[in-house]
Amino acid sequence: LPQRSETERDGPSRSPRGEGPSDGTHSERAPCDPEATTTTAGQPSAATPPLLGNRTDACWVADLRAGGRRTSDALADLSGILRRGLARGLFRDRPRAERDENEIDDHVQEALLRILDRLDSYRGDARFTTWAIAVAVRVALTRRRSAQGRDRTWSQLAPGETLQFPTLPAVADEVEGAEERRHVVEALRRSIAEGLTERQRHVVLAELAGLPKDRVAADLGISTNALYKAGHDARVRLRDELVARGVTAHTVHEAFATLETASYSHAPATKEEP
Amino acid sequence: VTDSDLERIAALAKATLATRPDEIDCEEWLARVAAYLEHRGSADPLPPELQLVANHVEICPACRAELDVLAAALDAERT
Numbered sequence: 001l002p003q004r005s006e007t008e009r010d011g012p013s014r015s016p017r018g019e020g021p022s023d024g025t026h027s028e029r030a031p032c033d034p035e036a037t038t039t040t041a042g043q044p045s046a047a048t049p050p051l052l053g054n055r056t057d058a059c060w061v062a063d064l065r066a067g068g069r070r071t072s073d074a075l076a077d078l079s080g081i082l083r084r085g086l087a088r089g090l091f092r093d094r095p096r097a098e099r100d101e102n103e104i105d106d107h108v109q110e111a112l113l114r115i116l117d118r119l120d121s122y123r124g125d126a127r128f129t130t131w132a133i134a135v136a137v138r139v140a141l142t143r144r145r146s147a148q149g150r151d152r153t154w155s156q157l158a159p160g161e162t163l164q165f166p167t168l169p170a171v172a173d174e175v176e177g178a179e180e181r182r183h184v185v186e187a188l189r190r191s192i193a194e195g196l197t198e199r200q201r202h203v204v205l206a207e208l209a210g211l212p213k214d215r216v217a218a219d220l221g222i223s224t225n226a227l228y229k230a231g232h233d234a235r236v237r238l239r240d241e242l243v244a245r246g247v248t249a250h251t252v253h254e255a256f257a258t259l260e261t262a263s264y265s266h267a268p269a270t271k272e273e274p
Numbered sequence: 275v276t277d278s279d280l281e282r283i284a285a286l287a288k289a290t291l292a293t294r295p296d297e298i299d300c301e302e303w304l305a306r307v308a309a310y311l312e313h314r315g316s317a318d319p320l321p322p323e324l325q326l327v328a329n330h331v332e333i334c335p336a337c338r339a340e341l342d343v344l345a346a347a348l349d350a351e352r353t
Contacts, residue, residue, distance in 0.1 A: 089347030126308030130348065134308050137344045145336070166279040184287050208282050213300075213336060228299040228334075235293040235333075242290060249291045256284035 057128040064119060075112055078132060082108045085133040086140055107143060111136035145212040163205035165189045180255035184247055191241035200234035203227065282335075289333040296326065303330045303337050311341075311348055 055063070055077070063074035086107055091099045115135050122131050168185050171178045192204055199220075206216045217227040298306070310327040313320060320328065331338040 085347035089343040092346045121305060123305060125306075126312045130308040130312055133347055134304060134311075134340075134344055137340050137347065138304055141336070141340050141343065166283065168280070168283075185283060188283065188287055188290075204286070208279070208286060210278060210282060225299050225301055232293065232297055232299075235290045236295075238290045239293050242287070247287070247291070249288075252284070252287045252291060256280075256287070259281055259284050 055128075057124060060128040060132075061119060061122065064116060075116075078115070078129075079108055079112060081129055082111055082133060082136045086111075086136055089133075089137060090140060107136060107140040110143065111139040114139050142212075142214060146214060148212070163202065163209055165192060165205065166208065176258050177254045177256070180251050184242075184252055184255040187242055187245040187247045188238075191238050191245065195237055195241035196234055200230060200237065203230045204234050204238070207231065285335055292329070292332045294329065297333065298326045298330055300330075300334060300337055303327055303334070307337075307341065307344065311345060 055074075060074065060078070063070045064078075065071070066074075083104055086104050087096075087099055090104070090107075111132075115132050118135065122128060165188075171181050175181070192201055196204065202220075203216070213224050213227055217224045220227065222230070306324060306327050310320075310324045313324055331341050
């Protein structure tokens, strides 16, 4: 896979339509028509410009599948795009000098392999480069989580030791929503202890312990998708248990209103200025 | 208990009450999130298949973190 030199790294930005500096440009040898305006799936893509670096979505896929020079050129171009995206996404709050370039390089190399491996899963309902950056972000954060959780995995628990629900100190009465918080936490603790199967309990407590999903899945000998399914089944049962104990969405909101957690909104923005 | 413990308890409580039968898993979320983010520039209502992307991040902290990073990466690309 292509390695970029220091001067090639993190090249200048370009607009989504591909105007601007040349990093990521399409090889002149490639037979794809850079003026094409359809996505791989053949959908009109006026709302989401298909061009980045003068390559259509279909050209990206074709070039990455072609082999030889076309593929190596496409990988080099895609490498630059992923590098810029990861640098700005992962280190957006830090000066450029504080970016870990080696970490970004490792993520990009792994992401390119993953993208080649999963090319068939690109559905053409978004720009290819947007999809590719999404895959790269998945790769990068999974690698980071695995590194952070390396010393704390399920299989390293002592024999007979099980994950425990966190012990919560007394909540002072003056804390906003203190009564609701006590109620929700105790209902959750009892629901996990009494309302779940052993495996479901393990899955939920692993999540509460902050263990990385891939690690937990590996320890249980299941895929991450199967782990998600197990977690979903556990939450369905937990929801019924919580409701039976009088916990509502309003109660939870009141209990944790002072915490900045778990409410993420990426609602569609209003129409962008042209 | 640490702040992280408390935050995870809060996140679990919220995710539990937001649980729905038609949830998508993390792999399906990854397949749809690019279209979801590109829809941000549209005035059209979010299609049901993309609404499930929004629902998933209310439940899955890992994908929520990925969306945060991805949105920043794409916003930077557009500026």
